[in-house]
Amino acid sequence: MSHRLPTGGRRLTRSRRLNFTFDGKAREGVQGDTLASALMAGGQVLMGRSFKYHRPRGPVSAGHEEPNALVGIGQGSRFEPNQRATAAVLHEGMTAVSQNRFPTLENDIGAVNAKLSRFLPAGFYYKTFLWPASFWKSVYEPFIRQSAGLGRPPEGEDADRYEHFHFHCDVAVVGGGVAGIEAALNAAREGKRVLLMEQDRVWGGRTITDAGIDGIELGGQSPEAWVEDRIAELAAMENVTLRLNLQGSGVYDHGYLTAYEWVTDDRPGADAPRHRLWRIRTGLIVTATGAIERPLPFAGNDIPGVMLASAVRDYVCDYAVSPGKRVVVVTNNDDAYRTALALHGAGVEVPAVVDARPEVKGPLAARVRDAGIEILTASGIKALGGKKVSEVKVCDIDGDGTPTRTLRCAAVAMSGGWSPVPHLWSHCGGKLLWDEERAFFYPDPDRPPLGADGKGMVAAVGAAAGDLTLSESGVLGQVTLNEHAMRPVWIMPTGAGPELRSKMFLDYQNDVKVSDVQLAAREGFVSVEHAKRYTTLGMATDQGKLSNINGLAVLAGEVGSPIPQVGTTTFRPPYVPISMGAIAGEARGKIFQPLRRTPIHDWHEANGADWEPVGHWRRPYTYLKEGEDREAAVNREVKNARESLGLLDASTLGKIIVKGPDAGRFMDLLYTNMMSTLKVGRCRYGLMCSENGFLMDDGVVARLSDDTFLCHTTTGGADRIHAHMEEWLQTEWWDMKVYTSNVTEQWAQIAVVGPNARKTLEKLGGMDVSKEAMAFMDWADGQIAGIPARVFRISFSGELSFEVAVPANRGRELWEKLLSAGEEFGVTPYGTEGLHVLRAEKGFIMIGDESDGTVIPQDLNMQWAISKKKEDFIGKRGQERIHMTDPKRWTLVGLQTLDGGKLPDGAYAVAEGTNANGQRNTQGRVTSTYHSPTLGHGIAMGLVLNGPDRMGEVLEFPGTDGRVYKARIVDPVFYDKEGTKQDV
């Protein structure tokens, strides 16, 4: 049974006991434990169930690469599934639950899958859930959904907060082991701005444990003292930032590095961000990410108690935990001998070191022999046991697995060799080389990912560069104990038959075995990327940190190619999963997206506004009065504007100043109309098209002076049209003397609409708005109610209408003054829907309804707004193409239902016959449709084939509700065709 050792554990503060629960049972650990070490200290090695076969699993590693010991941690809205127990820092009150088991971890009915494993081979899903099609939805999908996913989602909205942090430096060093520390110091001493980060809670990496076992000093100091001194030196330097609990997560173009900081995971509920995503811009990224040990593929290598030798060493030295009273070490290299020494030194029995190599030399083996531990050379094992290891059978490494000896033990420490961690190096295209002798991929220093300057932007150091030992890396000029050559082992024993191969696990989390990869290869999935997807090797939450090399070596063996030729799958960020909250950062809740507010926003909010998003703006769709539904509110608002007085907050309309000696020439190019002839003091409605000829915006232009125009745009168009103007001025017509300015937000603009509009303004006083002084389509500067104002006599409703623009900070004031002055006329603010109904009754088009990016002004019968005198304007050439002049283009008409109802929005008018797909042919579609309270029936506009020539014809519009709506083609101007109402 796993247990806590009486002494040792350099990370532990034994006096500080921490209570926690696992699957509801009270447990105890101490300060410094991870969840995994605390569970093992309490005798619990079984921590989870695998995804496919529900096999019992315990931790394999002692860090972030863990595939097995995945648990849910936290409660309610702070619950998060699939956390690695081996990296989760224990805290007082932690609640953890195991996953993928029912009803309990010990007794899981899903474990029956393991018995069926013969029937669940690689590609099982692809082979099984094919036919019949009638099963897809009702049988297969529920089954797959039931089996899919690991862990359960959190409940409710995430209670924690998250944030981003942008950081700039010259050198960002990822990994705070001796190689990283040394690299950071070298850069810092050169005066570079340096960030040194370490994912762990402590500095020093593996060296402190391993050099400790070797009994060597670093530069004449103990490993701890060496690390401490150098961290202190770095901490004292102004140009250095040091961070623990910060993990290099992803490398992107041009020295962009993301890093993930665990801030409060060990103190949930703290009033601080839980995670922080660092967005780092750096000249150079140094990956000092170390190496990860590989499992050995032997039968039963997934039984709880089988762990990486380095993990066993960490548990013993760092956490004072042994996975069992007797631990067998199985290896193909010297490093695992350190584990045997660590176990022995802690008083744990090591029945034998089983080594795949025919002979074992060197100082580490000698020390193990001296300790009285038996070394079995040229041997392999298979492990036996259920929920924990009970014994191992030793066999000849190159035989078929016939047992030669049985060793009783509770745990196995395995080492298949080490692989440098190349993820960050590879994210942005750094290339790898294969080291034949030591059997790993390592960064090719000649082919790094390139930065903006074309030079390498990532450099690997230490074990991450393939220099597994201190003497190799030359970090310290220090000679560590020599290691004897390893022997690559991809199948143990090499002559194992199918029975054993189907129990050798490569990818623990997804239950991919040696036999699955071999089957995939036999079925033709010989590319590593295909085999990965077919078998799901390396596709679990751990992304195959332990399994990938073993898996592709097995694949290489099966297809008879050298390993480097098979290659690796693609390394993609993030290095370990990061929280969605960290990705979102501050962007949630009320600041999920910018919300644009007009100066009158708060009044709308307080007065029943039923908001409609228009781009990032919020505009009142209508103002609901008590007991009123939307339709009733809109009808009331429209009728009131027609009959007496309505107010519209039109502040969102774009306002762009165009000024300069060439402004007129430029305006003529921007608009389809002739704008240069507009008289100062007058307004003109204009259209803007893209170079493609399509209608992109419309609005009223006012000429402010000889060389100055004010262009109104649609609400959504201000930024876009201003950018459009600047683009043409900067990149095509840069000889023109024109300046533009987007002054949209300088002004609050209010449309005062209805027969009583003039009276209301006259009550407020300040300027002459009489018909004589201000004719339709005039504008004038002056004052209204003592506020400096610019008044435009324009109408988008067909009523007598003034749009009054005042400085934004005075907008609310004007609005309230208009409300009191208009009280006697029953003044009614109206929203965007009222605006739409009013304009549709008049047959005015709306950008985004009548236009959709494929419509040209000619489709909307707006030839009157297209100047024929101009040689050029943006879109003119586009509109000359044959498709644009085709008489069969659908053209704007009004549509009126026979029964007075409302046509469904977007409905298509059907024509005779069917198309090649068997669908009804169409001859038109609805672009806008409303109930007109003024006329008491439905009104609509639509684009119809030869529409204007077909007045009176009835079209059929099948609705999605199964009904067929009939509507007559009519003039799109439903109300006041002569325009007398606005011209009073």
Next chain:
Amino acid sequence: MLILDCPYCGATCDETELTAGGEAHLTRHGPGSEDVDFETYLFMRENPKGPHFERWRHAAGCGKWFHAARHTVTMQVFGTYPAQTVEPPQEILDRISEAHPGWSWRSYGDRT
């Protein structure tokens, strides 16, 4: 995520401060032009796996449009320059030739 130096204000811009504007150095063909020229102007674009000339706008900054010469695979930036020009500066062409002998892009590149 790219960083580009704005040639107008000198700021080193994060990609999130910029908007991309597609291929640079297009020749406008307006009214009176042949269909094929208009089509080329409006629709036909280079799609190189190599050096490329693009338009960017320093949208969250000084608002100016500029051009960038960038390798689409290695992301190496050979230079940025103001948009008020019809062709790339010679020094940038030279820099590309140095890094990628034999390159070509439309009528630019190393002549063989």
Next chain:
Amino acid sequence: MSEPMTALQGDSFAGYVTVSEDEPRGMIQLRGDLDSSSLRDALQAAIGCGVPDPLAIATGDRGAVAWMSPDELLLLTSPDAAAGTLSQLSEALGDAHHLALDVSDMRAAIRLEGAGVREVLAKVTPIDMATMTPGTFRRTRLSQIPAAVWLSDERTAHVLCFRSVGRYAFDVLAISSRKGGEVGAFQGFRAPH
């Protein structure tokens, strides 16, 4: 007459830095040839300073001038001086091709005060806040909107953005400056000036 209503109505939030609506200012947008002597003279007369360098803000005895783009400046004056300064400028520039507008109401202005102002801004802008010096004026991205940022001293930062998103910017900065969110990454971290 009621008081003009600014975007943030004087709002303030006390986190580990204090976020509040900045003092009201007159603002004038000036586009023109920044190299011309007529513009330089007009600016000197109006504000009392010359044309700032790119990415800089210059201070004169009657306000400050921020460099917005190669042909655009933003003049910051006292609130009631804007109209007078505008007509003075327009008169001085006369027929020279330029654009001068009173845009005093167009933007929201936010002030951050405290030791952590650089750090709070670094949470939401991609620029290098650790090395920004007082006198530098950067137009950049603030979370999801364009904004301008400058420091008047080590403990005081200023943000300008469009008025409609003033509340959004305020909320972003207030949320980013909540206590407990101290990063501590810039302490003692300074590039050589």
